[in-house]
Every structure is written in C-alpha cells, then in structure tokens.
Amino acid sequence: MTHVLSLLVVIPLAGLIPLFLFRRDERAVKQVAITTTAVELAVSLWMLSQFHVGEAGFQLTERVDWLPSLGITYFLGVDGISVLLVPMTTLLTFISVLYSSGGAIKTRVTEFMASFLLLEIGMVGVFIALDLFLFYVFFELMLLPMYLIIGVWGGPRRIYSTLKFVLFTLAGSLLMLVGIVAVYLASADASGARTLSLPDLIEARGRFSADFQFWVFLAFALAFAIKMPMVPFHTWLPDAHVEAPTAGSVVLAGVLLKAGGYGFLRFALPLFPFGVQAWLPLLILLSVVAIVYGAIVSAVQKDLKKLVAYSSVAHMGFVTLGIFVLNLQGGVGAVLQMLNHGFVTGALFLFVGIQYEKTHRRQIADLGGLANMWPLYTTFFGVFVLASLGLPGLNGFVGEFLVLLGTFRFSGVPLGGLFWGPLAATGVILAAVYLLWMFQRVMYGPVREAYKLLPDMTPLEVACAVPLLAMTVILGVAPQPFISIIEPSLDQVVRLATDPSFTVLAAR
Amino acid sequence: MNDVAAVYPEILVTVVAVVVLMADATLERRLAALLLPVITIAGLVAALASVFYVVPAGQYFRGFVTIDAFTSFFRAVFILLAIFAVAVSPAYLARRAVPPGEFYAIILFSTVGAMTIALSADLITLFIGLETMTIPIYVLAGIQRSDRFANEAALKYFLLGAFSSALLLYGFAWLYGITKSTDFATITGVLAAQGVANGQTIVALGLVTVGLGFKAAIVPFHQWTPDAYDGAPTPATAFMSVGPKAAAFAAILRVLVGAMGPLGVDWGAVLAILAAVTMTAGNVVALAQTNVKRMLAYSSIAHTGYILAAVAASKAGASASAAVLFYVFAYGLMNLGAFACLLYFDLEGTRGATLEDLNGFGRREPAGALALFIFLISLTGIPPTIGFVAKFVVIQPVLDAGLAWLAVVIALNAVLAAFYYLRVVVRMYMYDPSEKVPRLANTGALSAGLTVASLAVLVLGILPNSLYEWARQAALPLVR
DSSP states (O other): OOOHHHHHHHHHHHHHHHHHHTTTOHHHHHHHHHHHHHHHHHHHHHHHHHOOTTOOSBEEEEEEEEEGGGTEEEEEEEOTTTTTHHHHHHHHHHHHHHHIIIIIOOSOHHHHHHHHHHHHHHHHHHHHBOBHHHHHHHHHHTHHHHHHHHHHHSOTTHHHHHHHHHHHHHHHHHHHHHHHHHHHHHTOOTTOOOOOBHHHHHHHGGGSOHHHHHHHHHHHHHHHHHHTTOTTSTTHHHHHHHHSOHHHHHHIIIIIHHHHHHHIIIIIHHHOHHHHHHHHHHHHHHHHHHHHHHHHHHHTOSBHHHHHHHHHHHHHHHHHHHHHTOSHHHHHHHHHHHHHHHHHHHHHHHHHHHHHHHHOOOBGGGOOOHHHHOHHHHHHHHHHHHHHTTOTTSHHHHHHHHHHHHHHTOOSSTTOHHHHHHHHHHHHHHHHHHHHHHHHHHHSSSOOGGGTTOOOOOHHHHHHHHHHHHHHHHHHHOOHHHHHHHHHHHHHHHHHHHOTTOOOOOBO | OHHHHHTHHHHHHHHHHHHHHHHHHHSOHHHHHHHHHHHHHHHHHHHHHHHTSOOOSEEETTTTEEESHHHHHHHHHHHHHHHHHHHHOHHHHHHHTOOHHHHHHHHHHHHHHHHHHHHBOBHHHHHHHHHHHHHHHHHHHTOSTTOHHHHHHHHHHHHHHHHHHHHHHHHHHHHHHHHSOOBHHHHHHHHHHHOSOSHHHHHHHHHHHHHHHHHHTOTTSOTHHHHHHHHSOHHHHHHHTTHHHHHHHHHHIIIIIIITGGGHHHHHHHHHHHHHHHHHHHHHHHHTOOBHHHHHHHHHHHHHHHHHHHHHTGGGOHHHHHHHHHHHHHHHHHHHHHHHHGGGBOOSSSSOOBTGGGTTHHHHOHHHHHHHHHHHHHHHTOSSSHHHHHHHHHHHHHHHTTOHHHHHHHHHHHHHHHHHHHHHHHHHHHSOOOTTOOOBOOOHHHHHHHHHHHHHHHHHHHSOHHHHHHHHHHHGGGOO
C-alpha cells in the first residue's frame, strides 16, 4: 500500500499554509510556490518510476470509503494512459509558476500563487481519480482557480472571457453530473448496492441498456467536448486564451484541455460501448472538421496568441480523431498527441508571452525582424513551431502520424478511413502553412526601430524553456518507451469500447 | 410528565425569549446590547443540547406531538440557524438603533414555532406551529418603524401570509371532512384506502399545496418574497430567507409527503412542474437584478425549486426526503451566510448593496469577501462545497423517480444561477474599488461568524457523510 498519489493531492494543499503565513512578503510567497510545485514535480517523477511498464491495470491504487451511505469512495490509481499526463501537468505547473515569479505577475502575487496551487490539485486529481464522484470534484476544482486567473490577472476583456469560459464549461459539466447520477442509479446490482468506482462500473456496464447509453454518453461527451474543445463548442477558447495571463494560457492549453480527451478515454469509452457506436459518425466528422477548420482559421488570425489558440483546436481535433477511430494506433497516437500538445503548445504560449512582455505587441503586423536581435529566442521558438507543425524527429510528428495511421485503417463510419484519413492529413499541411507563415512574419524582415534595444531571453526564461525543449526532442526521437507505457492500458480501453461483452478486473 | 419532557427544547427556547425580554427591560442599554446576544446564544446552545436529550421516539400529548429522528433533525436545524442569525446581528442592530431585545426575542419565538412544526403529528399542532413561526416574522419585517420600505415589506408579507394561512386552514377543513380526523396517521390510512377517488380530495390537496406553497415561496405563490426580503433589515432578511423556508418544507414533508403521502404518486407530476417553474422563474428574474439583496431574494426562490424537485420525487422513497433535509440544511447555511455578508455594507436605507458597491470588496475586506465567495460557489453548486453535495443528493431521487427531464432542468438552471452568482465574484475580485463605494462596517464579530460558517460549508462539502447519514435517518419516519 503506497500513498504517493494522495501525496500528490496533498502537497499543493500543504503549500497553501506557508503561502498564507508569508502572504505579505512577495519574495517568500514566490519561493514557497516554486518550492511546492518543484516538490510536486519530483514526487510525480518518483511516482512514474514506481509504475510497472507493461501492465494494463490500475497501479498504485488507494481506496478508502468516503461517503459510505452512498457507496462513494476516495479511489485513486494510475494506468498507462494517465501515468504520463501527471508528470506533464506538474512540469507545466512548475514552469508556469517559475515564469510568473519572474515579474510577469505584478499585482496580488499571493492570490495568484494560491490560485495556481489550487488549480494544480484539480489538474492532478482529474488524472488520478477512479471514482466518478471524485473525478467530478477535481474536474470542477480546475474551474474556479482558472476563472480567477483569467478574470483577475487577464487582459482588457478578461471579464467577458472568463465568464464565457466558466459558463460554457459549467453547462457541460452539470449535464455530466446528471449523467453521473444516472450511471450511479443504473449501477445497482441485485442487492441494490450502488457504486461510482470505475472498475466496478465496468463490471456493471452489462446492465446499461443501449438506449440508456445513448443519452448518458451524450451527457458525458458534451462535458468533455466543451472542455477539449471540439467544434462547435470551441468559441470560448480563443477568448479565454487571448485574455489569460501567460501562465494561465500555458496550463489552460497544456493541461485543462487534456481533461476532456482523458475523460473520453477513461470513462466515456469503457463505460458506454453502445453509446460510442451510436455517436461515432458525428464525432469523427466533428474531429476532422476541427482539424481543417482550426487550421484555416489559424491562418487568417492577426493576433499571435489567437493563432496559437486556434491551432489548439486543430491539434485537439487530432486527439479526438485518434480516440474515436477505436484502434490501438489511433488511441496511442491520441495520448501521445495530448502529451505533445501539452509541451509544445504550452511552450508556444510561453514564447508568445515572453515576446509580449518585451514588445507589448501581439498583432502579427506590428512585429517583425525579431530574429536579428534575439538569436536564442528564435532558436527555441523555431524548434517549437517545427514541432507543432509535425516535423519528423520532433514530437508532433509521432502523435499525428499514429493518429493518421489509425484513421486509414478504420472502417466504422460512412465513407471509411480512406476518405477521412487524407482529409485529416491536409490539416498537417495547413499547419505548416500557417505556422511557417506566422514565423516568417514575426521573426524575419527588417528590424523595427522600436524593438532594437530589447534584450534576448533572460536566464529565467531559458530555464523555463529548456525542459519543454528536452521533452519535445526526447518524445520525437525516442517515442518507443512512452508508447510501451501507454499501449497495454490503451489496448484494454479499445477492447472495452468495441466489444460490449468484454469485462476486465482492472484494479490490482 | 413524560409529555412535558418531550417538549423541553421548545420550553427552553421560550424561557430564553422571556428572559431576553425581561433583561432588555431591566438592564442598562449599553450593557443590554452587550449581554443580550450572549444570553440568547447560550440559551439556544442549551436548547440544542436538549434536542439530543433522550426522550424515546413516539407519540406524546395524546398523539398531538411526535418525537422521532425527523423532529430532532429539524429542531437542530432551526436552532443552528437562529444561533447564526443572532451571532451576525449585534453590530447592525446597534448601528440602526433597532431594539435588540425585541429582535432577539422575535427570532426566538419564531424558532419555537418552527420547532413546533417539526414535532407535529396532527394538523392542529402543525397549524399552531406555522402561525407561531410566521407572526413574529411579520413583526421582524417591519421592525424599523420609520423606514417606509420596511413598512411596505411587513404589510405585504402580512396580508399575503394571512391569506395563505386561510387557504391552508380551509384545506385542512376539507381534509378533516374527508377523513373525519386531524391526526396524520388516521388521515394517511383513510387516503391510502380511497386514493384520489373524488373531487373533494383534490380540492383539499390543492388548497393545502397552495397554502404551503405561499409559505415556502413556490412560484406562482412567491410574489411577496422579493419585497419582504428586500425591505426588511438585512439580519432579519438573512433569518427570514432560511428559517421560515426550512419550516415550510418541514410542514410540506409532514403533510404532503407524510400524511397525504398515499396521493403522492398522482400529485408528484404537479409538484415536479411547479419545481421546474419555480427554479427557472427565480433564476431568470435574479439574472436581471442589480441589487445584490434582491438578487439573493430571487435566488432563494430558485433554491425552493430545487428542494421542491426532491419533494416531487418522493416516490423514490427515503432518498427523496433525505435529499430535502440535506438541501434544507445546506441552503440554510449558505444562504444565511450570503445575506449576512451584506452586513458589511453600511448603507443608508436598508436596501442592501448594488453590484457597483461590491467593487473591490475582495481587497477591502479579504476575509469577508472570501466567505461570500465560498457561499456563492456553494449556492452555485460547485465542489468542494456543501451546495454541490446537496445538488448531487437532489438529482439522485429525481432521476430515480423517472423525472430525467427535471434533472436536466436543474442542471441548466445551475448554469443560469452561476452567471449571476459569479457576477458578484467578478465585482469583488476583478474590479478596483471605485471612489463612491460605501464605507464598510467595522465588524470583527461578523467576520468571525462568517469564517466559521464558510468553513462549515467547505468541511461539510468535503466530508458530508455523517450529515447525509443523519438526514437519511431523519427521513425514515416519513416512509411508511
């Protein structure tokens, strides 16, 4: 019996205490926040080292009765799908806090850091919760800190954006709550005992009728589709990203969006195989639309941050496409794409932020010629741009390639994989168009007078970028260790989703 | 003697009320202002302890009084709400020159009435309890005699309250005519035998529903609520919005779910529609409010709808009544807290703060703002707060009773509600204080009370099991 997962939940909470005690001293507050997130990162890596590669089931599980009257448990565990997302989350949080302590956040630093620590609890919790009730609590816990982070430390239209973000997300998640309660009631066995813990629900899913699954899957899918976001629920995303402070954007894109994709893989697919089948054609269509539409809209953006935001919509389209082709390649590709997007888009938002801090301009037309003054910045930014457009050798390629491979082999929807695959592949080409065109306009051309004296990256900024760069290269050059972590668990999810009679004893 | 022991808590609260009135008359004014709240709270705490003083469950006073887990639950809820309401009031009363002795005594008398509803086993006991609870509240609404809004509030409340009492009493009379009894157990037996066989039963059921609907502020019988809540002094509003509502639901559970339970199968659909209309109307109108006090008044109507949804689902069994009890407790805590947070705003008149007045509240009074933030997210139903657990336990019987559409309406309503609750948070944290913001009252005691209450909202949101278990036990006597 190990408690490392509970430790991950407790550390940020414990960090709030010294944060509160030193609340008047800005320097101490920053140090506390950095230390807490660093410890959290270290513990999450330790957790990863304890994970047995090659096993499909849940590991490091902890289970305690929480609401025994209702049969609800405090149930944590990781498998191949979630075990990589946790260190990604802690790394991005650490980088966000580190970057923010460098001067990007000037007012109410204590409240900002407290929000970030609370946010981290929610983000980590979402990936390790195995009881739907607990999952929901963490899922919602991510919402309020982000609401404050955008609303208090955001740009000029922050209030409109943050309310839009919260209301969209809440609309989805409250309908999911109804779905969760419906699942809870339907889980009753012969003795009337009910449960919300995932392994038990998988055993009980034979009792979920096809009609029931149709509606409940819809309730879950709405919540996750809004969070991802899938087209047509994506409209909150550009607004939220444009107004959010840099650190907020990094974790919003890097982690919060993943909660949607993860939710599909963890709960919606294994629990509702009939529901998945019923909605599959629409979901595939929306994924491909997101890829193409996201890319085209990115191309015409005038605002640098908005461009990256729309590119997220396209990249998330690859994630959902990979999930819903319901085969191993597609699924592994989707999980890798989630990781890649976390590191790369997180980095892109970071670099847009670094640039904005110096020039105070985000309109592409106002920028230009930065490459001549900032060699270091140009190198880093260039690598992340190339990774984002899927250059072989960097991480973006691996995920997208696997997703496309899975799509080509897929035949479960009208027109088949040979129609949808090439269509999705155009997204990769379009990504190259808009990203390289953006890079050219922002970095090359004549040096602007106004920017001549601006310095290149500071050591702190480099320190923030290096881990992300390392992950980008490692995942691109040697994806196999990661794939072998993901594969067994994903295989099981795919089998659960495609074969309604398949049940497993998933916990150990 | 055993009969008297059964109502010790009520006797104790009455005695405290009398002591408070006498102390108010004899003590010097400054000393009175200091001592009265202490006496009141001490008396209420003693009464709370006596609730758990073991009288065996059963019928007392020849079947007029019943003591069971349900009774204890509601007694405790009413006393806790009264304690909270008294604890946050003193500074406001002193500022506005509201006579403190009368204020506390009124709250105590009203609490006795509410407790009487909880222990009633007979239509007559229930009606006496209802009136004993309501009449002091009319006075409370108009306690600031020189304020014309308070006068309007009191008069409106009184007229509609009297009207609804008459309707209710008329319904009781029909019920007596049908069943030849005022005793709940007999009524249940007769109704179970005959069902909704004839027109008379429907008339009785309709009149009782309308009468209790007025008391609980169910749409379309809610018209008095916003004006009464808005016009009354804020600490009174805080108490009015929770005490009488909890009592009204105690009465609804005793009469509609308990005594008239056999008719619930047919009546549930009507209540479900009323619930949907109530929550939607409350939320939609609350959206349009710019005055926070009035907004909270309308939002309390919306919460009535959520509670009523659980009542409508009573064919799901004990889990439905347990949901009502849990939600009533949660609602009492968070709504009283939210109203009490408005006590920081020392505004001329009594009509509470506008949204602009809240600008920058988060910076000016961090503890108070944090408390209000917690109450508001709890009212929205976002974890980890008691309000979220309450929503969860309400949706459960609603779905179980086959009312999936109502569950979806609840979820969508929560989004509507999030919009206006979070708008307050926006004002507190995302705007800078403007120049003409009102002076804040210097109220250490208020902050302390609110901190305790907001911590309770969080702790019971994270560890709700014992409270839910208690509510479930308390709901069992209703399920026969």
